[in-house]
Amino acid sequence: MTNVLLHILPIFGAFLLLAYWRAPLWLSSLLLVVATAVGVQTSAMPASVLIVVVVLLALINIKPIRRAILTGPIFGVFRKITPAMSQTEQEAVDAGTVWWDRDLFSGKPDFDRLHAIPQATLTADEQAFLDGPTEQLCAMLDDWKISTQHKDLPPEAWQFIKDQGFLGMIIKKQYGGKEFSNTAHARVVTKIATRSGSAAVSVMVPNSLGPGELLQHYGTDEQKNYYLPRLAKGIDIPCFALTSPDAGSDAGGIPDFGKVCRGSYTDPRTGVHHENVLGIRLSWEKRYITLGPIATVLGMAFKLYDPEHLLSDKEDIGITCALIPTEHEGVHIGRRHYPGTAVFQNGPNWGKDVFIPMDWVIGGKDYVGQGWRMLVECLSVGRCISLPAMSVASGMVSSYTTGAYSRIRNQFGLSIGRFEGVDEALGRIGGMTYQMDAAQRLALAGLDMGEKPSVLSGILKYHNTERMRKVINDAMDVHGGKAVCTGPRNYLAGAYGAIPVAITVEGANILTRSMIIFGQGAIRCHPFVLTELRAAMNKDLPAFDTAVIGHIGFAISNAVRAFVMGLTGAKLVASPKSGAMAQRYRNVVRFSSAFAFLADMGMASLGGSLKFREKLSARLGDMLSGLYIATAALKKFNDDGAPKEDLPLVAWAVDSALYDCQVAMDGFMANHPSRALAFLMRALVFPLGLSLKAATDTDGTKIARLLMEPSVARDRLTQYMYRSKDENDPVGVLEHALKAVIETEALEGKLRNAHRQGTLKSITAGERLAEALSTGLITTAEFAAVERARRLRREVIMVDDFDATLTFSDDNAIHRDILNQPKALDVVATAKVNMVESVKIATETRPVS
Structure with missing residues (x-):
């Protein structure tokens, strides 16, 4: 033995x-x-x-023997238990491309390939647009007035947007557009969103999923030549109508329909009447359509039927997209929804038995029935850009303002950022902002290379908007009452009120997490699953045989790799980088193998029912998402030159993402219906137990500290944020106040100590400051510095108050300093005289050079 x-x-x-x-x-x-x-x-x-x-x-x-005895019987069972794909599911699976997500599904991510991906950068023209017209637009925007007074962007802002080409950023130059990269599009949206969410939405929609993008990909030459120059110049305002009262996330189930027929119409663009033309009689009711109330051209998705077989032998043609001038007879627009504090143009539209010619179908009659494919292919791009960019903007604003506020605001003689509870929130804000920006940067790099990463777009949409929710909640908590009471000075309430919009649109987050990320990712990114499914649908046993044998070996390899790396802590894995990030690269490899193994076990044990076990599917999606966010953070750090100042940010970002991945794995196994299989999976994936720790308190504190003072790390983190330099601007004053407070912290400490020791006997802080000057404890210059810092601090912490009808706010509340102002002002006057005298004496006694 x-x-x-x-x-x-x-x-x-x-x-x-x-x-x-x-x-x-x-x-x-x-x-x-x-x-x-x-x-x-x-x-x-x-x-x-x-x-x-x-x-x-x-x-x-031996293949013939294997197929006869092993894979043939498996093939028969597989075909029976695999649910058939609907046409819309098939088109969703085929949409877009797989990219870095395939590496994460492989269990052996190629980091050399990751770091070889070109950085997402801006051209000189794009940077000039960001530094010029975008800055100018931001300076024109007052989000409080937009949301409470205008209930829309002011006319001059709309005109500026049109004149400067903001609505044509993605349109090619040959049609009069900017032809910007996806990166530039995203960065423009980010900067505007740091100033006004309403303006950002108004700019991003024409450049995202809608008529402009659909026309460029699928439109006829006639449609492109007519509409694209008008869209680029803002002559036409576009919207796209997809959502119906009975079809939200289930876009494939839209009830809006059209029937192919012959009819007559008058073209509102030319006034020419046309008789007996082939077209569509259309009925629809849409809602939540952004820019719909003011649109001049309505993009429309509907189901098309051909009962008279005027186009083909099929009666059910499928989802079709068309462009309809909103002045066309029978089109009803103009009413508005009220989406919280983000008061952008959004509303319903409808029509009954509206006849449109076949020429108005995007792409003409050759593209009838192709609408769903067109939409999902474009959506895979748009979901990487618009809402993730707005989420990055919220992170930047929250990091910048909350860090400054935490240093400026004092309690118990300390900046509130020094308290560990606030410190913890600041760490999360900065760390999640780093994650959001890194995740989008990597996706933008792929988009600019020509990729259309449909799975990654779902990850970005869900995880960036969820992190937006978390960072704004943390920022609100730190600001307290200042953020609760709305008014012109409140720079957070607008973003807080707009969170539900981002969470809901472009696919509700619950659906995206529980059904789309892994549901689509498992099929598209897995090296064998899609081949197996197609072989089953095509009754192709040889292709199935090859894929299944490869799949079995793949699963065994990942099980072994996960087990070995679990035992060794992945210490033996090669890392592309040395230093602080080396072990984090190794952890990614370990968890990539573990994820691939768990995904295979989930699909093998649950089969088609996994599609309906949404909680388990969501956890598998969380694993993939955590791996993507971790690798995106490593890529961002490397692209930035591995600056040591950013070490706490990247450490927090990677550790947090991988810990989330571990939590998802633990939850998946804890809730798997087969307890025996769950025991085996846990023994292989976590042979020594759950070994990864969450991001450390130490890294969180370092992040909090770098947010609480001017630094290169803070500037990098908030690079695309609009920053007013105006002391009278609610956000602009923060930097002035922050620098003034930092410069006078030692003086304030000196004054507090003098008061404790009985040297300064006055009651109020203002009186003690005057007493310190009069007794010679501080100089006139120091007095002026402290007085300015206190004035700016008050400017920062003041909360708007209104008249009894909550109509008019008091812009001069800063000067209503009841406890400190009178005596302090007298001393200020004296101090100014003394300073003038000091300068005069110094000038008179200065030696001649």
Whole structure:
């Protein structure tokens, strides 16, 4: 028995090594045959064992035998249990491309490939637009007035947007557009969103999923030549109508319909009447359509039927997209929804038996029934840009304002940022902002390379908007009453009120997490699943056979890799970088293998029912998302030149993302219906227990500190934020106040100590400051610096108050300083005289050079 064990252990070790390195099937089989033969030769095991091994390996390696005995029966079962894909599901699966997400699904991400991806950068023209017209637009915007007085952007802002080409950023130059990169589009939206969410939405919609993008990809030459120049110049305002009262997230189930027929119409663009033309009689009711109330051209998605077979033999043509001038007879627009504090133009539209010519179908009659494919392909791009960019903006604003406010605001003689509860919130704000920006930067790099990463777009949409919710909540908590009471001085309430919009639109977050991320990712990114599904649908046994054998080897390899790395803490894994990030790269590799293994076990054990076990599917999606966010943060850090000042940010971002991945794995196994399989999965993935820790308090504190003072790290984190330099601006005053407070912290400490020791006996802080000057404790220059810092601090912490009808706010509340002002003002006057005298004396006694 001992001889057998001594012989089996090396064989088992060799098997683990080959599985870990994913050796081909023939090499592993050959090793096993040779090792068994040696065992028989040395009498360690009977000859019958060699016969069994050879027969089993022949069954696996000889394709005709394998198909007849093994994969053929599996194929028959697989075809029966695999649910059929609807046309809309098939088109969603086929939409877009797979990219870095495939590496994460592989269990062996290629970091050299990751770091070779070009950075998402701006051209000189794009940077000039960001620094010029975008800055000018931001300076024109007052979000309080937009949301409470105008209930829209002011006319001059709308005109500026049109004149400067904001509505045509994605339109090609040949049609009069800017032809900006996806990165530039996103950064413009981010900067505007740091000033006004309403303005950002108004700019981003024409440049996202809508008529402009659809026309460029699918429009006829006539449609492109007419509409694109008008859209680029803002002559036409576009909207796209997809959502119906009975079809929100289930866009494929829209009830709006059209029937192919012949009819007559008057073209509102030319006034020309047309008789007896082939077209569509259309009825619809849409809602939540951004820019719908003011649109001049209405993009429309509807189901098309051909009962008279005027186009084809099919009666149900499928989802179709058309462009309809809103002045066309029967089109009803103009009413508005009221989406909280983000008061952008949004509303319903409808029509009954409206006849449109076939020429108004996007792409003409050749593209009838192609609407769903068109939409999901464009959505895979748009979901990487607009809402994720607004989320990044919220993170930047929250980081910038909350960090400054935490240093400026004092309680118990300390800046509130020094308290660990606030420190913890600041760490989360900065860390999540780093994650959001990194996640979008990597996706933008892919988009600018021509990729359309549909799975990553779902990750970005869900996780960036959820992190937006978290950072704004933390920022609100730190600001307290200042953020609760709305008014012109409140720079957070607008973003807080707009959170539900971002969470809901472009696919509700609950649906995106529970059904889309893994549901689409498992099929598109897995190296074998899509091939298996297509082979089953096409009744292609040879293709299925090849895929299944590869899949089995893939699953075994990932199980072995996860187990070995779990035992060793991935210490033996090669890392592309040394230093503080090395182990984090290794952890990514470990968790990538573990995720790939768990995904395979989930699909193998639950089959098609996994689609309906949304909680488990969501956790698998969380694993993939955590891996993506961690690798995006590592990529951002590397692209930025690995600045040491950013180490706490990237450490927090990566550690937090991988910890979230671990939590999702633990939850998946804890809730898997097969307890025996769950036990096996846990033993392989976490042989030593849950080993990763959450982001440390130390890193959180370092992040809090860098947000609480001017620094290169803070500037990098908030790079695309609009910053007013005006002391009278609610956000602009923060930087002035922050610098003034930092410069006078030592003086304030000196004054407090003097008061505690009884040197300064006055009651109020203002009186003590005057007393300190009069007794010579501080100089006139120091007095002026403290007085200015206190004035700016008051400017920052003041909350708007209104008249009894809540109509008019008091812009001069800053000067209503009841406790400190009178005596302090007298001393200020004296101080100014003394300063003038000091300057005069110094000038008169200065030696001649």
